[in-house]
Amino acid sequence: MTETATAGRALPHPEREEIRLEAVLHALSDPMRLQIVRELAAREAELTCSQFELPVTKSTTTHHFRVLRESGVVRQVYRGTAKMNGLRRDDLDSLFPGLLDSLLAAADRQSVRLGDGA
Amino acid sequence: MTETATAGRALPHPEREEIRLEAVLHALSDPMRLQIVRELAAREAELTCSQFELPVTKSTTTHHFRVLRESGVVRQVYRGTAKMNGLRRDDLDSLFPGLLDSLLAAADRQSVRLGDGA
């Protein structure tokens, strides 16, 4: 009862073998979601949904996190009322070695190039 | 007139600095387009649109090539009635070092893993 209690609801995640490259690329092709993933990678910790300051409503935020989860990019776990989000680095690195780092580096580069506030 | 004659029509391409990572990822998130890019990278040559055996009509093929061109992934040049397609490797490598290779490697890996006919 000690640990199962923290996972009140179960959230559907794709298994490692079910992760599709196209789905990952599609998930990251949205500026909002790319931003989420970048922040998640920057601080190497799990974050709650509400810790991201996104210029959209809560509904839309939920939607984006679901796309990220269903594509296999992030793992979501309930802890109390909060939902912790973590990058699935192990799975992605195992499936597509080097891809995640290249993508993050590319996003950083573009951010610098365009003078983004990041 | 000698060289401009070969380029009957001019096709709009984004400049190197205008290429956006999100657009590139979106372009590659479509299975059809990812396949095109993989073939283009495999044979390191320019290919005409009709040299790809895609399970869609010509109209749709044209559409996908336009998306790839407008996102900055491929460069298209007319040669006679044929339109030659080439990967913009220089531009992409310059903007996002290592990204293209990671993406192609990831696509190859997945193709092997899923037992695709490629």
Next chain:
DNA sequence: CGGCTCATACGATAATCCTCGTACTACGAG
């Protein structure tokens, strides 16, 4: 010129997607 091929343009259709608002559930604190 006349026909053939490669590719485009335009319109249409159906699906997907981003965004939002409102109503709702789950959990923890008092």
Next chain:
DNA sequence: CTCGTAGTACGAGGATTATCGTATGAGCCG
């Protein structure tokens, strides 16, 4: 139990997208 907070579910509106069919243009060959 009641309230507040975190997040979901559902539905809807509007934009983008993938696909197709048909008609059209641009260049080559006889």
